[in-house]
Amino acid sequence: MHSALASKRVKQLTKLGNRTYRLLYTFISTVLFIILLFISAMIYTMLMFAPGAVSNYLGLMLAATGLFIIKRAFRAYSFREFIGLKKSEYSQLVTKGIQSKVRHPLYLGSLLIAIGYVLFNPLFSSLVVLVALIIYLPFGIRWEEKKLTEAYGHQYEQYKEKVPALFPRIINPF
Numbered sequence: 001m002h003s004a005l006a007s008k009r010v011k012q013l014t015k016l017g018n019r020t021y022r023l024l025y026t027f028i029s030t031v032l033f034i035i036l037l038f039i040s041a042m043i044y045t046m047l048m049f050a051p052g053a054v055s056n057y058l059g060l061m062l063a064a065t066g067l068f069i070i071k072r073a074f075r076a077y078s079f080r081e082f083i084g085l086k087k088s089e090y091s092q093l094v095t096k097g098i099q100s101k102v103r104h105p106l107y108l109g110s111l112l113i114a115i116g117y118v119l120f121n122p123l124f125s126s127l128v129v130l131v132a133l134i135i136y137l138p139f140g141i142r143w144e145e146k147k148l149t150e151a152y153g154h155q156y157e158q159y160k161e162k163v164p165a166l167f168p169r170i171i172n173p174f
Helices: 008-014 018-041 053-076 079-083 104-120 124-152 154-162
Strands: none
Touching: 018 124, 053 104, 079 104, 104 124
16 A cells, blocks of 8 residues: 555546645555554464574664664655655655665665564564565565656666665675
């Protein structure tokens, strides 16, 4: 639903200005995310394994790394523009910073946070949220890349060839 709401077709159907639409989109996405968290918290579930010092540490480190990646990704964007408080304008394709390592750092950061949370709080409901995110990512990436290809054309296609979608290359082949 998140990506469907962000589609160009839905934007055109609403006939709202870009800024108003982005504010509404952010509000709906936030409300849906909060509902998902409440539902997840209300589901009776059992631990998949007993958490310990190692799983807690790894979970916190992965989640902190995810937050760091998201924070670094936002260096290239205006947060006010992202949530709709400022007019959104496509300017240049961002290919520096964390975006020179992965094309979708916000998705990578979210994935690391979700994995970290499962390790820190190994409830079955936490795993369900992680699995839902893993199922969503290919669709979200495809829809986002379609939108970026429309906006930046050949420049984005070249960027796609050089930079991996989610996981950075450990050894640079070039």
